[in-house]
Amino acid sequence: MARMKFLCDAERCIECNACVTACKNEHEIPWGINRRRVVTINDGNEGERSISVACMHCSDAPCMAVCPVDCFYQTEEGVVLHSKDLCIGCGYCFYACPFGAPQYPQVGNFGSRGKMDKCTFCAGGPEDNFSDAEFQKYGRNRLAEGKLPLCAEMCSTKALLAGDGDVVSAIYRERIVSRGFGSGAWGWGKAYPGGAS
Amino acid sequence: MLSAWVLAVLAFVVPINPPAHAQGDAATSMPETLEGHGGPVRSVAIGADSAHALTSSFDYSAIYWGLEAHKGRELMRLEGHDAAVNDAAFVPNTDIAVTASDDGSVAVWNLDTGEMLKRFRGPGDKVLAVDVSRDGHYAASAGWDRRVRLYDLKELKELAAFEGHRGNVNDVAFSPDGETLYSASYDGTIQSWNVKERKPGRPIYSHGWGLNIVRALPDGKSLLFGSLDGSAGVVDIESGEVLVDLAVHNGPILSADIAVEAGMALVGGADGVVRVYRMADWILLHTFENPNGPIWGASLAKDGTAAMLAGLDDAAFLWQISPRKAFEPPMGEFPRRFQISADADPGERQFARKCSVCHTLTKDGANRAGPSLYGLFGRHAGTLEGYAYSDALKNSTIVWNDETIAKLFDDGPDVVTPGSKMPVQRLKSVEDRDALIAYLKRATDPSAASASGQ
Numbered sequence A: 001m002a003r004m005k006f007l008c009d010a011e012r013c014i015e016c017n018a019c020v021t022a023c024k025n026e027h028e029i030p031w032g033i034n035r036r037r038v039v040t041i042n043d044g045n046e047g048e049r050s051i052s053v054a055c056m057h058c059s060d061a062p063c064m065a066v067c068p069v070d071c072f073y074q075t076e077e078g079v080v081l082h083s084k085d086l087c088i089g090c091g092y093c094f095y096a097c098p099f100g101a102p103q104y105p106q107v108g109n110f111g112s113r114g115k116m117d118k119c120t121f122c123a124g125g126p127e128d129n130f131s132d133a134e135f136q137k138y139g140r141n142r143l144a145e146g147k148l149p150l151c152a153e154m155c156s157t158k159a160l161l162a163g164d165g166d167v168v169s170a171i172y173r174e175r176i177v178s179r180g181f182g183s184g185a186w187g188w189g190k191a192y193p194g195g196a197s
Numbered sequence B: 001m002l003s004a005w006v007l008a009v010l011a012f013v014v015p016i017n018p019p020a021h022a023q024g025d026a027a028t029s030m031p032e033t034l035e036g037h038g039g040p041v042r043s044v045a046i047g048a049d050s051a052h053a054l055t056s057s058f059d060y061s062a063i064y065w066g067l068e069a070h071k072g073r074e075l076m077r078l079e080g081h082d083a084a085v086n087d088a089a090f091v092p093n094t095d096i097a098v099t100a101s102d103d104g105s106v107a108v109w110n111l112d113t114g115e116m117l118k119r120f121r122g123p124g125d126k127v128l129a130v131d132v133s134r135d136g137h138y139a140a141s142a143g144w145d146r147r148v149r150l151y152d153l154k155e156l157k158e159l160a161a162f163e164g165h166r167g168n169v170n171d172v173a174f175s176p177d178g179e180t181l182y183s184a185s186y187d188g189t190i191q192s193w194n195v196k197e198r199k200p201g202r203p204i205y206s207h208g209w210g211l212n213i214v215r216a217l218p219d220g221k222s223l224l225f226g227s228l229d230g231s232a233g234v235v236d237i238e239s240g241e242v243l244v245d246l247a248v249h250n251g252p253i254l255s256a257d258i259a260v261e262a263g264m265a266l267v268g269g270a271d272g273v274v275r276v277y278r279m280a281d282w283i284l285l286h287t288f289e290n291p292n293g294p295i296w297g298a299s300l301a302k303d304g305t306a307a308m309l310a311g312l313d314d315a316a317f318l319w320q321i322s323p324r325k326a327f328e329p330p331m332g333e334f335p336r337r338f339q340i341s342a343d344a345d346p347g348e349r350q351f352a353r354k355c356s357v358c359h360t361l362t363k364d365g366a367n368r369a370g371p372s373l374y375g376l377f378g379r380h381a382g383t384l385e386g387y388a389y390s391d392a393l394k395n396s397t398i399v400w401n402d403e404t405i406a407k408l409f410d411d412g413p414d415v416v417t418p419g420s421k422m423p424v425q426r427l428k429s430v431e432d433r434d435a436l437i438a439y440l441k442r443a444t445d446p447s448a449a450s451a452s453g454q
Helices: A020-026 A061-065 A093-095 A133-139 A150-154 A165-179 B003-014 B345-355 B402-411 B430-443
Strands: A004-008 A037-041 A049-053 A073-074 A080-082 A162-166 B034-035 B041-046 B052-058 B060-070 B069-081 B087-091 B098-100 B105-110 B116-121 B126-132 B138-143 B149-154 B158-164 B169-174 B180-187 B191-193 B199-206 B211-216 B221-225 B232-237 B241-245 B253-259 B264-269 B273-278 B283-289 B297-300 B306-310 B313-322
Touching: A004 A049, A004 A165, A020 A150, A061 A073, A061 A093, A061 B253, A061 B430, A150 A162, A162 A165, A165 B098, B034 B069, B041 B306, B041 B313, B041 B345, B052 B158, B052 B297, B060 B087, B060 B098, B098 B126, B105 B126, B105 B138, B105 B149, B105 B297, B138 B180, B149 B169, B149 B180, B149 B191, B180 B199, B191 B211, B211 B253, B221 B253, B221 B264, B273 B306, B345 B430, B402 B430
Parallel strands: B041 B087, B041 B297, B087 B126, B126 B169, B169 B211, B253 B297
Antiparallel strands: A004 A162, A037 A049, A073 A080, B034 B313, B041 B052, B052 B060, B052 B087, B060 B069, B087 B098, B098 B105, B105 B116, B126 B138, B138 B149, B138 B169, B149 B158, B169 B180, B180 B191, B191 B199, B211 B221, B221 B232, B232 B241, B253 B264, B264 B273, B273 B283, B297 B306, B306 B313
């Protein structure tokens, strides 16, 4: 079975934020939450780079290791998902994630802290596929429809790639050969050390 | 009760447990651990007198400690927050402390009496950090409502709620002269705020990646920062230029502290690595790798010979920096209670992974965030002595049994016990729910000798 991975080629990202908008629109994500965002480093200076960032669905996901209520699980395709029925909004995963992926809605009645929200690789959640509950809590399940994440589909420069890790990395390798350098796949080594699944 | 000041003097002149190899430095006079919390410890702060400390925890409390060799002494437990306490800070030269909580509030405490003197309630979003000006006049908080709040500790009133960050605010720090406040945010920037005029200052630095940590350095000209991408450095306040790139961590930077007199700075990360630098030239002096995971809180002793560290464990522990001493982690493959082997009883697994961070099964509630479940079946909700229930549960008519517990996890605490402190959780699988109930029935039965010992 394919191991799903994201790859952001920082040499190609033009900070258009189409990926951010596509994600928000597809999943009807409320105000204040961005499952995906574009980070720009060295803004306005030499070496400026932009990177589209969301949950990378890490091989050895640090969020899973620190969750005190075991709300995370990894699908057979390597997608890291979580149950909002179990999440207690403690924020420990936020402190563990090197990509700043976990988000928390701006609510805060005592005892009903906001449930964590993050990128699902457009793979829904533990509810039944295509159910209203799944869409309401986690967004659309494009993977179950045979489609890939919309953020990458919408990327006009194909800076953001999503899909079978072997295919994605092969495309990137071709680019490196073609352009003669290849330091742009930010976060790949951190999320998938040693190319592990 | 004696004042903290008197206790500090007594601790100095009449050591109750004199250390075997006392050399007069913090490393040999501090306790190895601070044990008393019933959940992971989020922050630790050693007092300026080096004789006291404050810790805050997931167990909804903060603890005021007397630091004596080998064992910390719990002087006061600060209870009153309705959710995890994320940070706690001393107010210099007073018996007062300030705490920040997931319940969205900032509280001011009398350490002598344990009384909550004032509670500043925000809109409800998490408050992650507090700092206090060196003169003890002001406190400031960093909130996930994207605001930095300024408080007058003498008048006990909120002075300002600064808006300007475009993301959660994760940390705040006063300048050494107390006139400027600096804040670090998930939006990747450090901003300054004018304390006296209560006005926004200016953007200081843009890192791109979210910033978790900011500390004002003693020269008054530079800031120490730490980011979620694992990078840490020193930035010039005037120019916004990065003056020093510190060693990159393999995970977010989550803690930092400065020992002004010792001229040392400490940076800790989610990777469990703690690094101590000499601030004069930012040479790396010491590195420590915590085998038990992230360093959520850290505090350097004034003389820089030791640090107290906190993370996923229920205790803060001493890292003896100089003379260096090896740290011996707890034995066992699964050091924390919610990490258990896959072949455990299904109900026990459910309890360990979903409930045990907040509840025990023994008579002693062990100061967890929730009450002990010992003798649960047949108990009226909100009646266990010694646990500070919410009014919602105190007034509840529920009696806990198979049906009511099943309903609690079918519909969730927000429906069954609305207004209680219990976070909303539901069990979707009937098998998991029934396994959990069956396990609870066995393990909480006072007559059963086979309680798991959780």
